[in-house]
Amino acid sequence: MGLGGFPTVSLAEARKLRDRWRKVAAAGRNPIREREAERRAARREDISLAVITADAFEARKAELKGDGAAGRWLSPLTLHVLPKLGRVPVTELDQRDIRDTLAPIWHTKADTARKAMNRLSIVLRHAAALGLDVDLQATEKAKALLGKSRHKPKNIPAMDWRDVPDFYASLEEPTLTHLALRLLILTGVRSGPLRNLRLEQIDGDIWTIPADAMKGRKGATEDFRVPLSDEAKRVIDLARPHARNGYLFPNTRGGVISDMTLSRHMERRGLKARPHGFRTSLRTWLAEATDAPHEVAEAMLAHVVDGGVVRAYRRTDYLEQRATLAERWADFLNGGAGQVVTLAGNG
Template sequence: MRARNRLSAAFVKRAPAGKWCDGAGLWLVKRDDGGAQWVLRYTLHGRRREMGLGGGDVPLAEARRIAERWRAVAAVGRDPMKERDAEIRAARRDDITLAVLTADAFEARKSELRDEGKAGRWMSPLEVHVLPKLGKVPVTDIDQRDIRDVLAPIWHGRGAESAEKALNRIGIVLKHAAALGLEVDLQAPAKARALLGKSRRERKHIPAVHWRDVPTFYATLAEPTITHLALRLVILTGVRSKAIRFLRLDQIDGDVWIAPAEIVKGRKGKTVDFHVPLSPEALRVIELARPFERYGYLFPSARKGVISDATMARLMERRGMDERPHGFRSSLRDWLADCTEAPHEVAETVLGHVAGSKVVKSYRRTDFLDQRRVLMCRWADHVTGETGKVVKLVGAG
């Protein structure tokens, strides 16, 4: 009996129900209802697979030609079914454009992004700098030169930070595309970085008021207005302005503010709330702000929601200051380093940072609340004009 080409075109037309082998893994499967299908059986990496090649209306000669093509693919260790799926996706060019895959990658990760997902800030660098030029290009065609060309105009200028974010997110999108089975160049972002070279733009830190000058500035916030009180609390707690703006009275338990994890940035991998110790001065500020409470928020906007992120910054800007509210976190951190003996991990926790290696983080269960309470009371003493000695933490060594 012949190993191949066992069937004839005439037999294929009148074949009864059953499975009929043409040889070399090609089978005609004839159903009782008269329908039929060509199937290729092959073995890859020790696993037996079956791949449909079309219905009974496919002529015998065409079925043999198709089968021969996919046998050759399997012979070199590639999976014919995966190869065919990739070809089908490639044929639907609109489905694998960078714009479509970017949106798909964003949706898949949005739950991990907290407020960045809702605000769309994750998408912004791509929407502004990349997608207008590369959005319609299939991800399988994207290479390092394409990426270099769209980012080069901003790589060394004012948009350097956005360019860096865009480059990183292109890498995420390409990994997402690869996970879907698309053949993309995962090294394209790294190659593009090499072509772009090291950014010549120096990163500028947010200007901060020196810790020695903080009491002078704090004393100028004497008016019982929402802006003055919010800025006072930013200084006293060392928490980012967003968390202060969204502060609710029901988050305060005694002298501890339980700040929800979703509004405390910088605690990557943390899903627990952040406990902020409140000094007597901080509690006094909160009491002064109580009359402004609306819809549960202590610092509401005149229209709706809470005060904007720019409200406090504008106050400092109008005074001709280069420093900004976020810089008071640096003021506090420098004070901790210069004027206290707080261990590094305690000082970092004051700012809401998660310090230490992955192993240390996984085993640490304390948030140093008692030690931080002492430090924040001393910081409040300094801020309000009372000078103190070097702070020593009992049992914190």
């Protein structure tokens, strides 16, 4: 069985092909027939990694938030894998290809590398489902070759909840940045939904965040209701004159203010804490200064708890209890005593 002539086929490529077809023969299959079948398939359709990745993405769209329109599922592959391996037929992809491609980011961008490896494994399983002869263990073998990542994840710096009232009081100017930070602290929401807050999402003392805007609630079909304290409603009213194109916190270019705008404000103040860290501040206050049940405290931050079956039967978002806690949190931020909060029915 010829493998191709030099220099069209390099020595390294010849060795790789030799090893592959030997395995096919050892399994009792005819390597020449299988190669010819692959060549016919290749003429019939492109089986490059880029094409199979696109096909796998199309098949998974319904499982992804917003049908994957944001491109987050594809981005680790688009940025770090496909530029090098996109034209390689999936049937020829092996652990050494994957190792060499992800080695530059394996220890420096560990989370991105992990996502790329996981997505690549999904693509290979998709290729196998299409009937292509791929190595489903290639990603696991590549991990073994790469070794354990030396990267140590760092938590986003958070401000001690006892220090938050002083910082909140310093946000006294009715600028978009100050008002956005105030509402972020008051509600405990993530930066994305807050920066993209639209006026029609607010109805009285309830702010309703669309399901597809809620990170961490994969497959969520229900919107998330945020109870607004009197202080939160006051902050929203102060921000209304700034509203443009329906957004409460617009920027000058027609979009909304960026996450970096909020982060840079805290950085210029010489603070290590970052805006996202106020969620930790609120959660720690709930644990140390209230008797809020675990489920209610987690619901304050829109965390998903319990399994899907349990959530299906528990038809509540604890809105009334969360509203009580939101009011007491606002009172604490405005100089209240911060005394232990007792929820009705818990004692």
